[in-house]
Structure formats: structure tokens, C-alpha cells
Amino acid sequence: MARSYAFRGTHQAGIVTPAQDRLHFAAFDVTTESRDDLVALLTAWTEAAERMTKGEGAGPIGPTQGASNLPPDDTGEAIGLPPSGLTITFGFGPGLFRSEDGKDRFGLAAKQPAALKTLPHFPGDMLEPTRSGGDLCVQACADDPQVAVHAIRNLARIAFGTASVRWSQLGFGRTSTTSVDQDTPRNLFGFKDGTQNVKAEEKDDLSEHVWVADGDDPKAAWLTGGSYLVARRINMRIEVWDRQALEDQESFVGRTKDTGAPLSGGTEFTKPDFDMPGHDGPVIPDDSHVRLVHPDFNGGVRMLRRGYNFVDGSNDLGVLNAGLFFLAYVRNPDTHFVPLQTKMAAHDAMMEYLQVTGSALFAVPPGTGPGEYVGQALFEA
Amino acid sequence: MARSYAFRGTHQAGIVTPAQDRLHFAAFDVTTESRDDLVALLTAWTEAAERMTKGEGAGPIGPTQGASNLPPDDTGEAIGLPPSGLTITFGFGPGLFRSEDGKDRFGLAAKQPAALKTLPHFPGDMLEPTRSGGDLCVQACADDPQVAVHAIRNLARIAFGTASVRWSQLGFGRTSTTSVDQDTPRNLFGFKDGTQNVKAEEKDDLSEHVWVADGDDPKAAWLTGGSYLVARRINMRIEVWDRQALEDQESFVGRTKDTGAPLSGGTEFTKPDFDMPGHDGPVIPDDSHVRLVHPDFNGGVRMLRRGYNFVDGSNDLGVLNAGLFFLAYVRNPDTHFVPLQTKMAAHDAMMEYLQVTGSALFAVPPGTGPGEYVGQALFEA
Numbered sequence: 001m002a003r004s005y006a007f008r009g010t011h012q013a014g015i016v017t018p019a020q021d022r023l024h025f026a027a028f029d030v031t032t033e034s035r036d037d038l039v040a041l042l043t044a045w046t047e048a049a050e051r052m053t054k055g056e057g058a059g060p061i062g063p064t065q066g067a068s069n070l071p072p073d074d075t076g077e078a079i080g081l082p083p084s085g086l087t088i089t090f091g092f093g094p095g096l097f098r099s100e101d102g103k104d105r106f107g108l109a110a111k112q113p114a115a116l117k118t119l120p121h122f123p124g125d126m127l128e129p130t131r132s133g134g135d136l137c138v139q140a141c142a143d144d145p146q147v148a149v150h151a152i153r154n155l156a157r158i159a160f161g162t163a164s165v166r167w168s169q170l171g172f173g174r175t176s177t178t179s180v181d182q183d184t185p186r187n188l189f190g191f192k193d194g195t196q197n198v199k200a201e202e203k204d205d206l207s208e209h210v211w212v213a214d215g216d217d218p219k220a221a222w223l224t225g226g227s228y229l230v231a232r233r234i235n236m237r238i239e240v241w242d243r244q245a246l247e248d249q250e251s252f253v254g255r256t257k258d259t260g261a262p263l264s265g266g267t268e269f270t271k272p273d274f275d276m277p278g279h280d281g282p283v284i285p286d287d288s289h290v291r292l293v294h295p296d297f298n299g300g301v302r303m304l305r306r307g308y309n310f311v312d313g314s315n316d317l318g319v320l321n322a323g324l325f326f327l328a329y330v331r332n333p334d335t336h337f338v339p340l341q342t343k344m345a346a347h348d349a350m351m352e353y354l355q356v357t358g359s360a361l362f363a364v365p366p367g368t369g370p371g372e373y374v375g376q377a378l379f380e381a
Numbered sequence: 382m383a384r385s386y387a388f389r390g391t392h393q394a395g396i397v398t399p400a401q402d403r404l405h406f407a408a409f410d411v412t413t414e415s416r417d418d419l420v421a422l423l424t425a426w427t428e429a430a431e432r433m434t435k436g437e438g439a440g441p442i443g444p445t446q447g448a449s450n451l452p453p454d455d456t457g458e459a460i461g462l463p464p465s466g467l468t469i470t471f472g473f474g475p476g477l478f479r480s481e482d483g484k485d486r487f488g489l490a491a492k493q494p495a496a497l498k499t500l501p502h503f504p505g506d507m508l509e510p511t512r513s514g515g516d517l518c519v520q521a522c523a524d525d526p527q528v529a530v531h532a533i534r535n536l537a538r539i540a541f542g543t544a545s546v547r548w549s550q551l552g553f554g555r556t557s558t559t560s561v562d563q564d565t566p567r568n569l570f571g572f573k574d575g576t577q578n579v580k581a582e583e584k585d586d587l588s589e590h591v592w593v594a595d596g597d598d599p600k601a602a603w604l605t606g607g608s609y610l611v612a613r614r615i616n617m618r619i620e621v622w623d624r625q626a627l628e629d630q631e632s633f634v635g636r637t638k639d640t641g642a643p644l645s646g647g648t649e650f651t652k653p654d655f656d657m658p659g660h661d662g663p664v665i666p667d668d669s670h671v672r673l674v675h676p677d678f679n680g681g682v683r684m685l686r687r688g689y690n691f692v693d694g695s696n697d698l699g700v701l702n703a704g705l706f707f708l709a710y711v712r713n714p715d716t717h718f719v720p721l722q723t724k725m726a727a728h729d730a731m732m733e734y735l736q737v738t739g740s741a742l743f744a745v746p747p748g749t750g751p752g753e754y755v756g757q758a759l760f761e762a
Binding site for chain 2: 029146
């Protein structure tokens with residue numbers, strides 16, 4: 001598709017932007033000790049991202065022009081492809097502010113947001129270090145996976161010598177709607193996912209639950225208008241799930257598999273009736289996913305999810321290495337993610353079929369203004 | 382897209398079918414010792430494949446109907462999705478005929494095709510056992526990756542107890558054209574790939590180079606009208622490639638990066654002039670890829686390629702685990718693949734940037750007739 005989104009704006013693109021179908025996400029380790037090199041990288045990334053979201057090459061010369069005795073400044077696999085709705089969204093991990101031993105790597109420690117720290121260990125976490133953490137992240141979403149891959153690959157190329165890929169993840173199909181115009185897609189449990197998502201049209205909810213507001217964190221004024229990104233690689237035990245009875249699957253989720261309606265009846269968007277009695281307790285069980293994570297039982301808290309289905313081959317036991325790459329944007333992970341995840345990990349019936357293999361948290365700076373580089377306020381304010 | 386292809390026919394679909402954009406490929410180990418179980422699996426797979434290629438569920442009941450106290454006979458993630466051009470293509474590995482210690486596992490050893498054996502070790506092969514081999518394979522291609530994943534996942538579900546996934550591979554973007562109506566896509570070196578591919582419209586070349594003919598192998602008459610499928614997972618050292626000068630990249634390939642024209646001039650489909658002199662030897666170098674694999678220097682041999690770009694995250698060295706999942710259909714691997722690959726591995730300038738991490742060979746039975754199961758002639762003729 002030829003649709004394109006501006007890179008610069010009040011907020012970064014790729015958050016409330018209508019969720020594109022394909023994802024390539026990468027976390028980077030910064031390998032330099034120089035603050036100037038880091039700023040130069042963010043400047044170069046900003047320029048490249050702005051170009052690529054317009055459907056242009058990563059560099060001003062492009063993949064096939066310029067001196068033939070030099071490497072091209074674009075790798076070429078997206079030649080002739082339209083912008084494909086590409087968005088590129090950058091985030092900063094805790095390690096950018098302080099190293100694990102507490103060192104102020106780039107003179108940014110005083111501005112580290114209080115909520116930006118390694119997420120706690122939750123029950124069900126079986127984290128692989130090579131799929132977790134990172135000093136920087138880049139989320140590339142597009143309608144064409146070749147365009148998303150091209151974006152990450154070129155940003156990694158530009159980072160050579162300053163930052164290297166720590167881990168990366170492809171998502172082949174969105175599991176979220178971020179606009180009322182989008183149909184709710186299905187995750188690999190076969191259920192609609194994201195029905196209750198915060199959507200672009202819900203401006204008040206975005207302000208309340210997604211965007212960091214002025215005064216939220218006095219040390220991190222630079223993050224105002226930004227957000228936090230929680231990334232969790234959630235493997236699904238799909239072979240075991242597939243052997244569960246339909247009514248069990250539905251009772252774990254709290255919704256029907258067919259239409260996604262709550263088990264209390266109605267259609268997908270009908271409000272669940274958590275008090276409706278069933279044969280044995282409420283018709284929407286106490287340990288069902290929809291009940292446990294519902295705002296009514298969580299202080300009204302909502303998230304903007306932007307997850308993707310993934311399949312990364314299979315493991316040595318002959319089962320697919322597959323699941324949901326969970327991405328959620330929240331105003332504060334301490335209020336909008338950690339409590340919910342703690343509760344879910346302890347009580348959610350679905351947890352038996354989940355295993356979290358990757359985890360990371362990033363602060364996502366606000367949009368990049370004209371002439372600025374991404375995150376500039378962190379370095380200069 | 383709503384296009385759909387019939388599962389049954391003279392040849393299996395998914396070979397000359399216009400190459401769809403997305404791939405999920407899986408190799409299976411047969412875990413039963415019972416020939417009847419194996420036949421039952423192929424029968425069940427045939428029925429499920431025929432249904433799914435019509436856009437129906439994997440089983441007759443579907444994902445949300447039937448008894449609520451039983452698992453559904455479809456996993457549901459493709460509910461509401463169109464057929465998306467899904468094709469499902471089955472193949473038989475050498476291990477189906479004889480185990481590694483020579484045992485005739487299912488009474489099929491006498492019918493093993495002479496050319497169906499583990500491919501030789503080539504220079505540049507760094508094969509991972511968990512990405513190589515397999516008794517059975519399934520290639521699922523579709524316009525929507527969710528549909529391809531759904532197909533493999535349900536076939537794996539059906540196989541539970543009889544066969545288990547040995548390895549599987551997603552491909553996010555086709556690198557082949559199998560029809561004159563398709564544009565030539567680009568691989569992750571940024572170059573057009575598959576310009577010289579055998580296409581569906583070239584009936585004589587298909588007969589000469591792709592389909593096994595009557596009398597090709599007296600022991601394997603059951604394979605007449607079928608083909609051999611060579612699967613090779615080729616990692617590209619893309620970070621190193623990206624630091625090569627444009628003219629070097631082009632000299633390795635023997636074509637321009639921009640239009641894909643041979644370095645001797647013209648357009649993408651202009652016949653290369655291998656005798657045209659350059660500054661230092663022929664303008665299309667002796668060790669260029671296009672020259673080494675060209676039919677003119679290989680006894681006229683051609684293949685039908687059906688490869689896909691892949692990115693499977695990154696490795697511990699901070700580089701993308703990415704490349705080309707090479708799939709090629711040939712009439713006989715001993716004449717149409719092994720000599721070419723031997724020559725390429727020894728002389729091709731591009732080999733410096735390639736590392737083969739997976740390898741497998743399968744015999745692909747002919748199309749499945751009405752009322753038959755796939756490969757029936759092998760078991761009953």
C-alpha cells in the first residue's frame with residue numbers, strides 16, 4: 001500500500017497509528033562510551049527514519065547511485081516498494097542512563113525516569129537474556145514486511161561501531177486495533193485479541209493512560225508527550241492449548257471463540273456482565289483473562305497494545321516456537337503494567353499455556369519536531 | 382486476497398502456482414512404526430489440506446462448532462480470512478524409505494528413488510542438524526502469513542502421535558517469480574533474484590527440468606509427474622555485504638543492482654554477453670554468480686526456484702540471522718542441483734557472504750487425484 005505517515009509530529013508515529021500488519025522490532029546495545037557518538041547516532045537515525053517513512057532510501061544517495069567504489073548508503077531490498085505505511089518508533093532502555101553497575105554512562109543518570117527500570121521477575125517468566133533488555137529500541141511497523149526489515153537493517157547498518165543489535169523480533173500479523181476502523185484480529189490461541197484496546201479516537205483515554213504528562217516525573221520532563229513501551233515475548237504452548245475443549249478455552253479467555261463476545265452474551269463490544277451467574281460460579285469465571293485484566297477490577301487502568309503474532313521455527317521438542325510478541329504503550333509501567341501483570345501471572349487461567357521468554361522496558365520520547373533529532377530534549381534540555 | 386487454488390490436480394499446487402508472498406515450511410519426523418498410521422496421516426492431511434485451500438477449517442466441524450467438551454478440529458486463527466491463495470505441497474524425505482541404519486521402516490525401501498538421498502556436504506555448509514533433513518515436508522504458501530501459519534499448525538496438530546515437527550521456517554517475502562506476470566522481487570543482498578527462473582508458461586522447460594518423467598527411475602514410477610524439492614537455508618552475512626562497494630557487489634552478482642540488467646548491458650531480461658571484454662577480463666567476471674549458474678555453462682540445466690527472504694531475530698554476535706530460504710524444484714537433483722552447487726560453492730564470489738545452515742531433499746509426489754490421498758501411488762501401486 002502507498003499510504004505513508006509523517007515521521008515528525010507531537011507524538012512519535014507508530015503508537016496510535018492504525019496498527020500495520022507486519023513488524024520488525026530490534027533492541028540495541030550501545031557500544032560506544034562517547035556521548036557525542038550517541039547523539040550522532042540518534043541524529044543519523046532520525047534523518048534515515050524520516051527518509052524511509054517517505055519511501056526513500058536510508059541515505060541521501062540511495063542504493064544504486066553515488067561512487068561505485070563506495071558502499072551504497074541504502075541496502076536496496078526496498079527499491080521500488082511504496083512507503084507501505086512504515087512507522088519507526090524509538091525508545092530508550094534503562095541501560096542508556098546507568099550501566100548495571102550504576103555508572104552514569106553518558107551523563108544522563110540524573111534524568112532517568114523513576115519508572116524506567118528492569119521489570120520485576122514475574123511468575124511464568126523464563127526469560128532468555130538474549131531476548132531481553134537493551135539500551136535502545138526501534139519498532140518498525142509496515143504493511144509490507146520487506147519494508148519493515150529494510151528499515152531495521154539499515155538502522156543497524158548506520159549504527160555500526162556505535163550500537164549493535166542485541167535481539168530482534170519479527171511479527172507476521174498484528175493482534176491489535178489502534179483505530180475504531182480496524183477489525184479485531186486473532187492471536188494464535190484462535191481468539192480475537194485487543195477488543196478493549198485504547199484506540200486513537202479515544203483522546204481522553206490516551207491522555208489518561210498512554211501519554212506521559214507534564215509533571216508526571218519531575219526528573220524526566222524530557223519524556224512529556226512520550227510514553228513507556230513494555231515489550232514481552234510470550235510463547236504460547238499452542239500444541240497443549242489445541243487439545244483443550246472449546247468450552248475450557250472459552251472459560252480461560254472469558255469470551256467466545258467465534259464472535260469474541262463475553263460469555264455473558266451480546267457481541268464483541270458488549271460490556272461483560274461479571275455478575276451473571278453460571279452453573280458453577282459466575283458465567284465469566286473469576287480466573288478468566290477478560291475479568292482479571294478488565295479496567296473495572298484494576299482501578300480503571302487501560303493500555304494501548306500493539307502486539308504481533310510470531311512463529312520462530314520450532315524447538316528441539318518438536319513444537320512451534322510461537323506466540324504473541326506483546327507490545328504495550330502506557331503512561332507509567334508502575335501503575336499501568338506491573339500490578340496487572342503480577343495479578344495475571346498469579347491468577348490467570350491462561351498462564352498455564354504461556355511462557356514469557358523475553359522482556360524489556362523502554363521510555364519512548366515524544367515526537368520529533370522540525371530540525372530536531374529523536375530524544376533531543378533528553379540531551380539538551 | 383480471495384484467490385484460491387485447487388488442491389487436487391495433475392501436479393501438486395505450490396510449484397508452478399504464481400509464487401505467493403509468504404511462506405511457512407515445516408519438516409516432520411515420523412514417530413510411528415506403523416505403515417497404517419502413516420497412511421492414515423497422509424489421508425487426514427490430504428483432507429485437511431483440501432479444506433484449508435478452500436478457506437475452510439482444517440476439520441469438518443471447524444473452530445467453534447461441535448461438542449463444547451471436545452477440542453475444536455480447527456485452531457481458529459484463520460476464522461474470517463479468505464483462502465489467500467493458499468497452497469499446500471507435500472514431500473517425502475529419504476528417511477521415510479530407510480532409517481539411517483538402513484532399516485526399511487514402512488516397506489517402502491524398494492521404491493526409494495535413486496536420487497533421493499541426503500545431499501552431499503558442500504564447501505560453505507555449516508549445517509545445523511535441527512534445521513536439516515526430515516521424513517516429510519509441507520510447504521504452505523499464501524498471500525497472508527496467518528493463513529500459511531494456520532495451515533502448518535493444523536497439520537502439525539493432526540500429526541500428533543504420528544509425526545512431529547523437526548524444524549520449521551517462515552519466509553516473509555518471496556524471491557521468485559513462477560509466472561511471466563510477476564515482477565522480480567529482491568533478496569536481502571538488495572538484488573533482483575530469480576530473473577532466469579523457469580516459469581509456469583514455459584511448458585517445455587517444465588517437462589525437461591522440473592517434472593519427473595515416466596521412465597526416469599524404474600524403481601520410482603510413483604514419482605512420475607512429481608519433482609524433487611531442494612531446501613537450503615542460506616544465511617547471508619548482510620552486515621559484511623553492506624560494507625562492500627557497489628561495483629564489487631555488482632561484480633559478485635554479475636548484474637546491476639538497479640535494474641538487474643547483466644553487466645554486459647541491456648535490461649533485466651537481456652541475455653548476458655559473457656564474452657564482452659571489461660577492463661580486466663570479461664565485463665561479467667568469471668566468478669560472478671550469474672555466469673557460474675547460467676545454463677550456458679551448465680549443460681543447459683535450469684531449476685524452478687521458489688525461495689523466500691527470512692529474518693529469524695539476531696545471533697549472539699549482534700548480527701541479523703537473515704538470508705534466503707532457498708527452495709528449488711528439479712527433475713533430478715543429481716543432474717540439476719548437485720553439480721551446480723558444487724561449482725558455485727567452489728568458485729562463486731558470492732560464497733564469501735553466504736553460510737548454509739540448513740539442508741534437506743524431498744521427493745514431491747505428483748498431484749492428488751479425486752478420492753486419493755497424497756502419495757497414494759507410493760503405498761499402493
